[in-house]
Amino acid sequence: MLIPSYFFTNDFKQFYEYFLSQPHIKKSFKKGDYLWEPNKPFEKIHYIISGVAQNYLEHENGHRKILSFHGSGTVFPGYHEQDYKIESALITVALSDMEVLEFTKVEFRRMFQQNQQLSAQDIDWFSKDVNLLLYETAHQEYNNSFIKLCNLLYLLLVNETGKQNHFNCMTQDDIADILGISRVNLTRGLTRLRKENIIITKRKQIQVIDPSALEKYCSLETL
Amino acid sequence: MLIPSYFFTNDFKQFYEYFLSQPHIKKSFKKGDYLWEPNKPFEKIHYIISGVAQNYLEHENGHRKILSFHGSGTVFPGYHEQDYKIESALITVALSDMEVLEFTKVEFRRMFQQNQQLSAQDIDWFSKDVNLLLYETAHQEYNNSFIKLCNLLYLLLVNETGKQNHFNCMTQDDIADILGISRVNLTRGLTRLRKENIIITKRKQIQVIDPSALEKYCSLETL
DNA sequence: CGACTCATTGACGTAGCTCAAGGTATGTGG
DNA sequence: CCACATACCTTGAGCTACGTCAATGAGTCG
Numbered sequence: 001m002l003i004p005s006y007f008f009t010n011d012f013k014q015f016y017e018y019f020l021s022q023p024h025i026k027k028s029f030k031k032g033d034y035l036w037e038p039n040k041p042f043e044k045i046h047y048i049i050s051g052v053a054q055n056y057l058e059h060e061n062g063h064r065k066i067l068s069f070h071g072s073g074t075v076f077p078g079y080h081e082q083d084y085k086i087e088s089a090l091i092t093v094a095l096s097d098m099e100v101l102e103f104t105k106v107e108f109r110r111m112f113q114q115n116q117q118l119s120a121q122d123i124d125w126f127s128k129d130v131n132l133l134l135y136e137t138a139h140q141e142y143n144n145s146f147i148k149l150c151n152l153l154y155l156l157l158v159n160e161t162g163k164q165n166h167f168n169c170m171t172q173d174d175i176a177d178i179l180g181i182s183r184v185n186l187t188r189g190l191t192r193l194r195k196e197n198i199i200i201t202k203r204k205q206i207q208v209i210d211p212s213a214l215e216k217y218c219s220l221e222t223l
Numbered sequence: 224m225l226i227p228s229y230f231f232t233n234d235f236k237q238f239y240e241y242f243l244s245q246p247h248i249k250k251s252f253k254k255g256d257y258l259w260e261p262n263k264p265f266e267k268i269h270y271i272i273s274g275v276a277q278n279y280l281e282h283e284n285g286h287r288k289i290l291s292f293h294g295s296g297t298v299f300p301g302y303h304e305q306d307y308k309i310e311s312a313l314i315t316v317a318l319s320d321m322e323v324l325e326f327t328k329v330e331f332r333r334m335f336q337q338n339q340q341l342s343a344q345d346i347d348w349f350s351k352d353v354n355l356l357l358y359e360t361a362h363q364e365y366n367n368s369f370i371k372l373c374n375l376l377y378l379l380l381v382n383e384t385g386k387q388n389h390f391n392c393m394t395q396d397d398i399a400d401i402l403g404i405s406r407v408n409l410t411r412g413l414t415r416l417r418k419e420n421i422i423i424t425k426r427k428q429i430q431v432i433d434p435s436a437l438e439k440y441c442s443l444e445t446l
Numbered sequence: 447c448g449a450c451t452c453a454t455t456g457a458c459g460t461a462g463c464t465c466a467a468g469g470t471a472t473g474t475g476g
Numbered sequence: 477c478c479a480c481a482t483a484c485c486t487t488g489a490g491c492t493a494c495g496t497c498a499a500t501g502a503g504t505c506g
Contacts, residue, residue, distance in 0.1 A: 001264075001308045041224075057361040060443050065361040080350035081343070085224045086357050086444050112343070119342045120304070120335070126349035127303035133356035134309050138280040138288040141364070141403055145462070171484065180364055185462055187486055203471055203484060220283050221309050368494070394452060405495055410454055426452060426503055447506105454501070463493090469486070476479090 002128075003222065004135040005159040006068050006178065011125060012047060013073035015118060019047050022111055024101045029053075035076070035092040035100075041083050042090070045108045047075050051098030056177070057089055066178045068132065069095075078125045079108045139221045145181045149189040150217035152179060153199070157208050168205050175206075225351075226445065227358040228382040229291050229401065234348060235270060236296035238341060242270050245334055247324045252276075258299070258315040258323075264306050265313070268331045270298050274321030279400070280312055289401045291355065292318075301348045302331045362444045368404045372412040373440035375402060376422070380431050391428050398429075 012019075027046075029035065035053055036042045048070060055076070056066045067090075070076040076092065103111075112119050140148050152175070176186040190206070193199045198210045208214055215223065235242075250269075252258065258276055259265045271293060278299070279289045290313075293299040299315065326334075335342050363371050375398070395413070399406040413429070416422045421433045431437055438446065 001306055001311070003308050057357070059362060059365040061365060063365045065364065067357075067361060078350075078353075080346050082347060082350050082354075083224050084350070084354040085226050086354060086362065088224070089444065112346075113339060116336060119346075123303050123335075123342075123345060123349065124305060126346065126353060127301075127305055127307070129353055130301075130349060130356065131305075131307040131309060133353065133360050134280070134290075134307075137356050137359045138290060139282060139309065141288070142282040142284060142286045173484085182463060183484095184464080184486085188462090191486075201485085221312065396452080406452095407454085407496080408494055411494095414454075424453085450503105450505080452501105452503075454499105456497105456499085458495105458497085460495080461493100463491080465489090465491100467486105467488085469484105471482105471484075473482080474480085476477105 002131065003159070004132040004155060005128070006132065006155070007071060007160050008068060008074045008076070008125075008128070009071035010073035011128070012075045012121060015115075015121070016047070016049075016073070018111075018115065018118070019101050019103075022103075023107050024103050027100050027102045029094040029098040029100070031094055031096050033094045033098075035094065038091050039088060041088045042077055042092075043105060045075060045077060045079055045103045045105065046100040047103070048072050049099040049101065051100075052095045053092050053098065054095050055090060055092045057086070058091065063180075064177045065180060066174060068129075075122075075125065078129065079105070079112055079122050080126075081105070081109070135221065139219065140179075143219055145179070145185050146189045146192065147217060147219055148179050148181065149175075149186065150193075150214055151219060151222040153193075153206065153208060154211075154214055154218045154222055157211060157214070171204055225354065226382070227355040227378060228351070229355065229378070230294060230383050231291060231297045231299070231348070231351070232294035233296035234351070235298045235344060238338075238344070239270070239272075239296070241334075241338065241341070242324050242326075245326075246330050247326050250323050250325045252317040252321040252323070254317055254319050256317045256321075258317065261314050262311060264311045265300055265315075266328060268298060268300060268302055268326045268328065269323040270326070271295050272322040272324065274323075275318045276315050276321065277318050278313060278315045280309070281314065286403075287400045288403060289397060291352075298345075298348065301352065302328070302335055302345050303349075304328070304332070358444065362442065363402075366442055368402070368408050369412045369415065370440060370442055371402050371404065372398075372409065373416075373437055374442060374445040376416075376429065376431060377434075377437055377441045377445055380434060380437070394427055 050072050052069055052071045055068045056064055058064050172186055173183050176183045190201055198213045200207045200209055273295050275292055275294045278291045279287055281287050395409055396406050399409040413424055421436045423430045423432055
């Protein structure tokens, strides 16, 4: 039984050789680059060789919602044909220098049709994405901000430990933008966890020192 | 450019003959039946011949989030292999009597592998679902309850008109559970729209009489 | 016509927002 | 290596949107 993860990585690793053998463009991005121009629908699909990208959406009232992170060995965005209005507003930015293989939709469609395993993996990718979004829309939505925070810390602890240490260089602004709460309110939650000796906070860093106490605050769908 | 829709229908209609030719069980559900036992992971995939099902999730604190509706000519749930914790908590109930073709995951996998068009359509289904969830998680989340309501009414008006009239026999409780706001607060929003002569409300019915005025209240991602 | 279910309105409490001020790391140029 | 700027974090104060509780009204049905 899988729990949600904000970090996508290695789910397409097995296709690296195959991808190399197919028509593509090798590309690199510098930290801070956009993977495609903001406010344009995406046209290209990237296999990430190295580096990490962050995917987010900006609301017309100024809020930023961070949706997910995409690291080496995965594909972003997931291949599909339809164009959706909201996708034009998605922004994907390199959090570190990146090396990618870039495919057009047409190239990827051909591979999708040709390679059985690839199409199965694409479904897998989407089901993972749906799972994360379901968790946020139908579960986290109904938790108060403190439980939301504990849930997120728990998921990061369980899922992401060791993968990359990008979660230990997030600012509190970033975390607030994942949870959809204000930075001030986030600080209050962290202060409480610090007082209860569950975490230690440093600049751009949160360390869980009492995982089992953290777990007790989490909601059922998280564990 | 597609906008979100809460109602899935006819996207697999072209496969009806094909589905009939493959191993399956023909089944029917009475209004109020569950498509599979609550609190169990789903094992079966249904092609809906007739009737409508509602998909929702109950939160441990008692809230109910209505996620989507599934009518004739579509498949539910979307075929995928992985098991996710939160899926066990999904509940799908027949809103009317239903006729379906039921497939096991194994049977559907075989079809997915065998039928090129089917796997492409499955991706399409998932991308539609992701689009809806993205809209809710990353956009509606940041609107106040009145804008949320206007957005929903607009989407129902534009997308669902004529499809089925199931949206005109929803209670205000149901609408509140789609939007994730309280019934009382929903009533206040509806009262405002009524006073501004944008809608007429009856028992289990909302009729938009001034669509362009409604549109003015909607947020950008909705239009 | 009584007994449901569904909708409306008022009163009140509070979680979480914004605004504002200050405190502490980190980095840079002189 | 210091001082100064900048980014990041913390805490307090006050406001408000929205939740809950409670009472009443208004359709629908056996």
